[in-house]
Amino acid sequence: MNAPGGAIEAVEIQADSFDFEAFFQAHYGHIARVIARVVGDHGRAEDLAAEAFWKLWQTPQARGESAGGWLYRTAVRMGLNELRSGRRRLRYEALTEAPPDALTPEEVHAAAEERDQVRQTLAVLRERQAELLILRASGLSYDELAAALGLNRASVGTLIARAQQAFRKEYIQLYGTPRNGR
Amino acid sequence: MDVSRWVDGRLSALDPGNWRPDSSAALARLRHRDTSRRRRWWLWATVSAAALAGCAGLLLVSTPSACANPLGCSQPVRRAPVFLPAVAVAPKTAAPNPVVAAPAHRVAPARKANFKESGSPTAPITCELYTDYQCPFCATFYLETVPRLVASYVDSGKVRLIHRDFPLAQHRYARLAARYADAAGEAGYYQAAATRIFRTQAVWSGDGDVDGQVAQVVPPAAMEGVRARVRNDPAAEQSVASDEALARANRIDRTPTLVCNRHVFTGHVSFSEIQEYLDPLLAPQ
Numbered sequence: 001m002n003a004p005g006g007a008i009e010a011v012e013i014q015a016d017s018f019d020f021e022a023f024f025q026a027h028y029g030h031i032a033r034v035i036a037r038v039v040g041d042h043g044r045a046e047d048l049a050a051e052a053f054w055k056l057w058q059t060p061q062a063r064g065e066s067a068g069g070w071l072y073r074t075a076v077r078m079g080l081n082e083l084r085s086g087r088r089r090l091r092y093e094a095l096t097e098a099p100p101d102a103l104t105p106e107e108v109h110a111a112a113e114e115r116d117q118v119r120q121t122l123a124v125l126r127e128r129q130a131e132l133l134i135l136r137a138s139g140l141s142y143d144e145l146a147a148a149l150g151l152n153r154a155s156v157g158t159l160i161a162r163a164q165q166a167f168r169k170e171y172i173q174l175y176g177t178p179r180n181g182r
Numbered sequence: 183m184d185v186s187r188w189v190d191g192r193l194s195a196l197d198p199g200n201w202r203p204d205s206s207a208a209l210a211r212l213r214h215r216d217t218s219r220r221r222r223w224w225l226w227a228t229v230s231a232a233a234l235a236g237c238a239g240l241l242l243v244s245t246p247s248a249c250a251n252p253l254g255c256s257q258p259v260r261r262a263p264v265f266l267p268a269v270a271v272a273p274k275t276a277a278p279n280p281v282v283a284a285p286a287h288r289v290a291p292a293r294k295a296n297f298k299e300s301g302s303p304t305a306p307i308t309c310e311l312y313t314d315y316q317c318p319f320c321a322t323f324y325l326e327t328v329p330r331l332v333a334s335y336v337d338s339g340k341v342r343l344i345h346r347d348f349p350l351a352q353h354r355y356a357r358l359a360a361r362y363a364d365a366a367g368e369a370g371y372y373q374a375a376a377t378r379i380f381r382t383q384a385v386w387s388g389d390g391d392v393d394g395q396v397a398q399v400v401p402p403a404a405m406e407g408v409r410a411r412v413r414n415d416p417a418a419e420q421s422v423a424s425d426e427a428l429a430r431a432n433r434i435d436r437t438p439t440l441v442c443n444r445h446v447f448t449g450h451v452s453f454s455e456i457q458e459y460l461d462p463l464l465a466p467q
Contacts, residue, residue: 024209032203037196042203050208054215111195118192137193164189171192 018063024053027068031075034138038079038122040115048078069148072140076131083123121171129163136160255317255350256436297367298345298421301336307463308342309442312429315360316353316387319450320438321380330453340464341442345376346425348437355390357422358412362392364421365411366400374399375408 028049035052036045052075056062062070122130128149135145145160146153311328313320328343335341347364349356359379366375375396379386382395393412397405411418432441440447445459 021209024212025205028205028208029203032208033198033201036198036201036203037193040196042198042201045198046203046208049203050212053208053212057212057216114192114195118195121192133189133193137190137196161186164185167189167192168185 018067020057020063023067027071028053030138031071034072034134035075035079035082037138038076038119038134039082040119044082045079048082049075052078066147069144069150072135072144072148073131073150076134077127079134080122080127080130083119117171117175121167121174124170124174125163125166128159129166132156132160132163133167255314255319255353297370297372298364299342300332300345301342302339303342305336305339305342307335307340307443307460308344309440310344310346310428312346312348312425312434312437312439312441314348314350314353314356314437315363315376315379315392316356316383317350317437318383321383323438323440323450324380325377327451327453327456331456334457335460335464341460346428347422348426348429348434348439349422350437353387355387355392358390359386359392360422361412361418362396362408365408365415365418366396366404368411368417369400369404369407371400371404371408 031052032042032045032049035048036042039045039048052071055074056067056071059070122134125133131149132145135148140148142156143153145151146156151159309331311324313324315321331341332343336343347360349360363372363376363379366372378395378399379392386392386395393409396408400408429439434441434446436448438449438451440451440456442456442459443463447456447459
C-alpha cells in the first residue's frame with residue numbers, strides 16, 4: 001500500500017497565501033494514482049486529476065486548510081463517476097500496465113479479470129463506502145479519511161468495517177465465493 | 183475469515199504499481215487551460231462591452247434629450263448628423279447671439295399667402311420662423327419678439343414672415359399642438375390659436391389638453407371643424423410634415439430658429455439683434 005506520507009496534514013495552507021503550484025506539485029502524483037486505482041487507465045486518470053485540480057482552482061473557498069481533504073474527496077468521486085458511467089477504458093490498461101516478466105499469460109489474464117471484478121464491485125457499492133475503501137487502500141490514515149470525507153474520527157473504523165463487509169457481500173453476490181477461500 | 187485482510191487483498195490488485203504521473207506536463211496543460219480561459223473571458227468581456235456600448239449608443243440616439251439648452255430646444259440626435267454652418271459669433275456690440283451663415287437656404291416655392299404667412303408676398307426679405315409649441319423658448323420668442331417684428335417690418339411690407347412647425351421628438355404634445363394650430367388656421371383662427379397655445383404652454387404640456395385651450399379662442403361651431411380636421415384631415419398632418427421636411431433640408435436642429443434670407447438666428451434672439459441684421463439690408467443702396 002502506498003502511504004501518502006501524511007498528505008492531508010501537510011496541507012496547512014491559508015486561503016490567502018495559497019501556493020497553487022507548490023500544492024499541485026506536492027499532490028498531483030498521489031491524486032492521479034488514487035484515480036488510476038478506480039478507472040484503470042493512466043491517461044484518463046491524469047486527465048481527471050488535472051480536472052480535480054482545475055476545480056480546486058475554480059473554487060476559492062476550497063483553498064485553505066481543508067484543500068487536501070477537498071481534493072481527495074473530489075478526486076475519488078470523479079473516479080467513481082467515471083467508473084459508473086461505463087467509460088472505463090480497460091483496453092488501454094493492458095497497454096499502460098506492462099505485466100511483470102515472471103507472470104504467465106494466464107496469470108496476467110487472471111489479474112486483469114480480478115481488477116475488473118473489484119472495480120465492478122466498487123461501482124455497485126454505496127458511494128460513501130466505495131470512497132472509504134479506495135482512500136483507505138490508497139494509504140490515507142483514519143484522521144485523513146475523516147477530514148477528506150467529513151466523518152467523525154471515532155466512527156471511521158466502524159464505517160470501514162461496514163464498507164468491507166458490504167464489499168465482500170457484493171463481490172460474492174456478483175462473482176461467487178473465491179476459490180481457496182481467497 | 184478476516185474480512186479486512188480479504189478486502190485489502192482484493193483492493194491491492196488495483197495498485198498502479200510503479201507508475202509515476204508526470205506532474206510537470208499536467209501543470210503545463212493546466213496553465214494553458216487557464217490562459218485559454220482568460221483569453222476567452224477577455225474576448226467575452228470585450229464583445230460584451232462593445233455590445234453594451236452599442237446598446238447605450240442606440241438608447242442615447244433614440245431617447246429624446248432634455249430641453250435644457252439655454253439657446254433653445256435641440257432636436258435629439260436621431261437624424262443624420264446635423265451640420266449647422268460654423269457659428270460665427272459676431273462682436274457683442276453688433277450681435278451677441280449666434281448668427282449663423284446658412285448655406286443656400288431653401289425657401290418653399292412662392293405660393294399664395296396662407297394663414298401661416300404674414301406680410302407682403304413681394305417683400306424684399308423673407309423670414310421663416312421654426313417653432314415647437316412645447317418649447318419654452320419658442321413661446322417667449324413668439325409672444326415677445328415676433329409682435330415687434332411684425333409691427334416694425336411685416337406690417338410695413340418689408341418682411342414676409344412664415345411660421346413653420348418643427349415639433350421636436352422630446353416634446354410629447356408638440357405635434358398635436360401644431361395640428362390644432364394648423365386646423366384652427368384653416369378655420370381662420372391661426373394667430374389666435376397659436377398665441378393661445380404658446381401662452382398656455384405650461385397648462386397643456388402636462389396633460390396634452392390642447393383642445394381645451396384652442397376652444398377658448400375658437401367659436402364652438404368652428405371648433406367642431408377644427409377637431410374634425412385634427413382627427414381626420416390628412417392635410418393637418420401634411421402641413422406639419424412639410425414644414426419639418428423643410429427644416430431638415432435646411433439642417434435646422436433646434437427651436438426657435440429664425441431664418442432671414444441666408445442668415446440663421448437660433449435660440450433666444452433679441453429683437454435688436456434682428457434689427458441689426460435687417461436694417462442694413464433694407465437701407466437704400
